[in-house]
Amino acid sequence: MTDPFLRPSVLPPLTGVLAAGARTAAMTKNCHNDYKMKFTTDEEFPDLSLHNNHMAKVLTKEIYEKLRSKSTPSGFTVDDVIQTGVDNPGHPFIMTVGCVAGDEESYEVFKELLDPVISDRHGGYKPTDKHKTDLNFENLKGGDDLDPNYVLSSRVRTGRSIKGFTLPPHNSRGERRAIQNLSIEALSSLEGEFKGKYYPLDGMTDAEQEQLIADHFLFDKPVSPLLTCAGMARDWPDARGIWHNDNKTFLVWVNEEDHLRVISMQKGGNMKEVFKRFCVGLQKIEEIFKKHNHGFMWNEHLGYILTCPSNLGTGLRGGVHVKLPKLSTHAKFEEILTRLRLQKRGTGGVDTASVGGVFDISNADRLGSSEVEQVQLVVDGVKLMVEMEKKLEKGESIDGMIPAQK
Amino acid sequence: WKRKEKKVNETFYHLNYSAEQEYPDLSQHNNHMAKVLTPEMYAQLRDKETPSGFTLDDVIQTGVDNPGHPFIMTVGCVAGDEETYEVFKDLLDPVIEDRHGGYKPTDKHKTDLNAENLQGGDDLDPNYVLSSRVRTGRSIRGFCLPPHCSRGERRGIEQLSIEALDSLEGDLKGKYYALKNMTEEEQQQLIDDHFLFDKPVSPLLLASGMARDWPDARGIWHNDNKTFLVWVNEEDHLRVISMQKGGNMREVFNRFCTGLTKIEDLFKDRGHEFMWNEHLGYVLTCPSNLGTGLRAGVHVKLPHLSKHEKFGEILKRLRLQKRGTGGVDTAAVGGVFDISNADRLGFSEVELVQMVVDGVNLLVNMEKRLESGDGIDDLMPEQK
Numbered sequence: 001m002t003d004p005f006l007r008p009s010v011l012p013p014l015t016g017v018l019a020a021g022a023r024t025a026a027m028t029k030n031c032h033n034d035y036k037m038k039f040t041t042d043e044e045f046p047d048l049s050l051h052n053n054h055m056a057k058v059l060t061k062e063i064y065e066k067l068r069s070k071s072t073p074s075g076f077t078v079d080d081v082i083q084t085g086v087d088n089p090g091h092p093f094i095m096t097v098g099c100v101a102g103d104e105e106s107y108e109v110f111k112e113l114l115d116p117v118i119s120d121r122h123g124g125y126k127p128t129d130k131h132k133t134d135l136n137f138e139n140l141k142g143g144d145d146l147d148p149n150y151v152l153s154s155r156v157r158t159g160r161s162i163k164g165f166t167l168p169p170h171n172s173r174g175e176r177r178a179i180q181n182l183s184i185e186a187l188s189s190l191e192g193e194f195k196g197k198y199y200p201l202d203g204m205t206d207a208e209q210e211q212l213i214a215d216h217f218l219f220d221k222p223v224s225p226l227l228t229c230a231g232m233a234r235d236w237p238d239a240r241g242i243w244h245n246d247n248k249t250f251l252v253w254v255n256e257e258d259h260l261r262v263i264s265m266q267k268g269g270n271m272k273e274v275f276k277r278f279c280v281g282l283q284k285i286e287e288i289f290k291k292h293n294h295g296f297m298w299n300e301h302l303g304y305i306l307t308c309p310s311n312l313g314t315g316l317r318g319g320v321h322v323k324l325p326k327l328s329t330h331a332k333f334e335e336i337l338t339r340l341r342l343q344k345r346g347t348g349g350v351d352t353a354s355v356g357g358v359f360d361i362s363n364a365d366r367l368g369s370s371e372v373e374q375v376q377l378v379v380d381g382v383k384l385m386v387e388m389e390k391k392l393e394k395g396e397s398i399d400g401m402i403p404a405q406k
Numbered sequence: 407w408k409r410k411e412k413k414v415n416e417t418f419y420h421l422n423y424s425a426e427q428e429y430p431d432l433s434q435h436n437n438h439m440a441k442v443l444t445p446e447m448y449a450q451l452r453d454k455e456t457p458s459g460f461t462l463d464d465v466i467q468t469g470v471d472n473p474g475h476p477f478i479m480t481v482g483c484v485a486g487d488e489e490t491y492e493v494f495k496d497l498l499d500p501v502i503e504d505r506h507g508g509y510k511p512t513d514k515h516k517t518d519l520n521a522e523n524l525q526g527g528d529d530l531d532p533n534y535v536l537s538s539r540v541r542t543g544r545s546i547r548g549f550c551l552p553p554h555c556s557r558g559e560r561r562g563i564e565q566l567s568i569e570a571l572d573s574l575e576g577d578l579k580g581k582y583y584a585l586k587n588m589t590e591e592e593q594q595q596l597i598d599d600h601f602l603f604d605k606p607v608s609p610l611l612l613a614s615g616m617a618r619d620w621p622d623a624r625g626i627w628h629n630d631n632k633t634f635l636v637w638v639n640e641e642d643h644l645r646v647i648s649m650q651k652g653g654n655m656r657e658v659f660n661r662f663c664t665g666l667t668k669i670e671d672l673f674k675d676r677g678h679e680f681m682w683n684e685h686l687g688y689v690l691t692c693p694s695n696l697g698t699g700l701r702a703g704v705h706v707k708l709p710h711l712s713k714h715e716k717f718g719e720i721l722k723r724l725r726l727q728k729r730g731t732g733g734v735d736t737a738a739v740g741g742v743f744d745i746s747n748a749d750r751l752g753f754s755e756v757e758l759v760q761m762v763v764d765g766v767n768l769l770v771n772m773e774k775r776l777e778s779g780d781g782i783d784d785l786m787p788e789q790k
C-alpha cells in the first residue's frame with residue numbers, strides 16, 4: 001500500500017500532455033501552500049496597518065490574492081517573500097525593504113509585488129528598463145590620488161548569487177554545502193595577489209578566530225530580526241565561512257546574506273587600485289564558476305540577482321572612510337551628498353554615528369547605473385568634498401563649488 | 407559534491423541532494439532530537455510530509471539551530487500539526503520515550519479531569535505555601551500548530567476561542583485582550599498582574615517559527631476574579647492557567663478542571679474538539695508537553711530543607727522538580743521555591759496533582775522538623 005504521507009515528488013511523474021502543461025513555474029505543486037488556499041484572501045492577508053516598509057506600501061489585497069496561489073519551482077511562496085516585512089513593521093525614519101527573494105525565479109513569479117518595490121527603492125526604475133554592467137576597471141578615470149591625509153581607507157563590496165541554487169532565505173543544507181564546496185574550489189585556484197585561504201565558521205581554531213576579529217573580517221550569526229525572520233540564519237554555522245587573500249586586501253564571505261559577498265579594500269585613497277583588484281578578482285571567480293556550469297545570476301533587466309531587492313543591479317557599495325569635520329557640520333552637507341548621489345554612514349557601518357568627524361561615504365545607487373559609473377561618482381564626489389574641506393579649513397567659502405544634481 | 411545530471415526535481419526541490427548531503431551536522435549538539443536522529447532515519451523520513459506540508463526539516467529545525475546546553479536537555483523538535491506525531495513517529499517515538507521515562511509506543515495514557523478524585527489538597531499550610539497554580543495547554547483539532555499555522559488559521563483559532571470564552575459565566579466570566587490593540591492601561595494592568603506574555607525571545611521558540619506575524623491573533627483572556635487565565639496562540643493554541651494565593655490547591659484544581667471542561671464543551675458545540683488520542687493524551691506543539699501538558703505547582707518556603715543534602719533525592723523520589731520563582735532556570739529567592747510535578751505523560755491529571763499535594767505536604771512537614779532542630783530521616787519517602 002502506498003504510504004499516504006509520501007511527498008508528491010516521489011510518486012510516478014506525470015506523463016504526456018499533463019506533464020507538459022503542469023510544469024509551469026507559477027503552478028508547481030506545493031502542499032503547504034495548497035493547504036493555505038482553503039482560507040480566503042481576507043483571512044490570510046497580513047495586518048500592515050502599523051507597517052512602514054516598501055512591501056507594506058505596495059502589497060494590496062488584490063496583489064496578494066493574485067500571487068498567493070503561486071509558487072516558484074523550488075516552492076517559494078508570496079508568504080515566504082513577505083514574512084520578514086510582516087514580522088518587522090519597520091521604523092518611522094528608515095524605509096526597510098520588507099521582502100526577499102528565495103531564488104532567481106522569485107523576481108519573475110512575484111513581479112506584481114517586486115517590480116513596484118524595486119521602482120520605489122531604486123528611484124523609479126521601470127519594469128522595462130535595462131541595467132548596464134561594466135566591470136572594466138580601465139573605464140574608471142582617475143581615482144588613484146584621493147588625498148590620504150583625508151581619505152583613510154577605500155573599499156568596494158558586492159554580492160553574487162550562484163545560478164542553480166536557491167537563495168539564503170530558502171536554501172537547504174545540501175545546497176549551502178554545495179555552494180561552499182564550489183566556492184572553495186574556485187577561490188583555492190586563485191593565484192598571485194589573490195592567493196589565499198578559506199576559514200569555515202564551524203572549524204576555525206581560536207587563534208584563527210582572534211586574528212579574523214582583529215582584522216575586522218569575521219562575520220557572526222545575524223542578530224537582526226530583518227534577517228532572522230527571513231530564515232537566513234538556519235543551520236548556522238553550517239557551510240558558512242570566510243576566505244581572504246594572504247595580503248588581506250580581498251575577502252569573500254560565503255553563505256551569509258548572499259551566496260557570496262566580495263570585498264576589496266586597503267588603507268589610503270587609491271580607489272583605482274581597489275576597484276581594479278575588485279574587478280579582476282570577481283571576473284576570475286566568475287570564470288571558474290562558469291566552468292562548473294554555475295555562473296552568477298544575472299539578467300539584462302535586474303543585473304546581478306541578490307537576496308534583497310535593495311542590492312539588485314550592481315550590488316555595489318564603493319566607499320571611503322574620510323575626514324570631513326568641517327564639511328560635515330556645514331549647512332549644505334546633506335544637499336551636497338544628495339546632488340553627488342552619495343550617502344553617509346558612521347564608520348561602524350549603516351546606522352552608526354561618525355566618530356571624530358570621520359565618515360563612511362559611498363554611492364547611494366545600486367540599480368540603473370554600472371559599476372564603473374557608481375565608483376566614478378564616489379571618486380569624483382569624494383575628491384570634490386576633500387577640496388571643500390580644505391577650503392573650509394582655510395576659512396574660505398564653498399558656495400562656488402556646490403555641484404549640480406548628478 | 408556531486409553534480410546532478412538528471413532532471414531537476416521540481417516538486418520537492420531538496421530531494422535533488424542526497425540524504426548525506428542534507429543530513430544536519432549534530433556533532434556539537436546535546437538535545438533529544440540529536441541523540442535519536444541517525445543518518446539512516448533521516449534518509450527514511452526526508453521524503454515524507456504531513457497533509458498540511460510539514461516536513462522532517464521543519465520538525466528538527468529548532469534542534470539543529472540550537473545545539474543545546476551541556477546541563478539541560480532540550481527537546482530539539484516540534485510538531486507542526488496533529489499528524490506530525492504519526493508521520494514522523496520513527497523519530498518522535500524514541501524522543502518521547504527518552505523524555506518521558508521510557509514511555510513506549512504501545513503505552514496508553516489516562517486522562518482524569520475529575521477534580522473530586524483528588525484527595526485533600528485544601529489545607530497546605532499558607533505560612534509556607536504562598537501560592538498555588540495549575541497550567542496546561544490545548545490544541546484545537548483541525549488546525550495546524552504554532553510552528554506551521556498560517557495567519558488565517560491563527561485568526562480562526564482566536565475567533566473560536568473568543569466565542570467560547572465569552573460564553574463562560576459565574577466565577578469564570580471574563581474578558582479577552584488582543585495583544586495588538588490593547589490600551590496602555592490594559593497593558594500595564596496585565597503586566598502588574600503578571601498575566602501579560604510577550605513575543606518570544608528564546609531562540610528555541612523563534613527557530614521553530616512560532617513568532618511569525620506577531621502579534622496578529624495573539625491575546626490573553628482572564629476572568630474578572632483573576633484566578634483563571636487563557637493565553638491564545640502563544641506556544642500552543644491555548645494555555646490554560648488556574649491560580650490563587652495560598653495553599654488551597656484543591657480549589658485551584660477544581661476551577662482548572664471545571665473551566666477546562668466547560669471550554670472543551672463550548673468548542674465541541676462549535677464543531678471543534680481538542681487534539682487527543684489514547685496513546686499520547688493531549689497533543690501539543692512540544693513533545694515534552696504531551697499527555698496531560700500539566701504543570702501543577704506551588705511557591706513554597708523551604709529555607710532549611712532546600713539546604714539539606716538529601717533535598718534533590720527527596721524531590722526525585724516524590725517525582726517533583728524545583729525551579730526558582732521566576733520560572734524555569736531561575737534561582738530561588740529567599741528560600742522560596744517553585745515545586746511542581748516532573749511528569750506529563752503516563753500519569754493522569756489527578757495523579758500528578760495528587761503527587762504535588764502529598765509531596766508538598768511532606769516537604770512542609772520536613773521543613774517544620776528542621777526548624778525545630780529535629781531530624782527527618784524517618785520521613786524519607788519511597789520512590790513513587
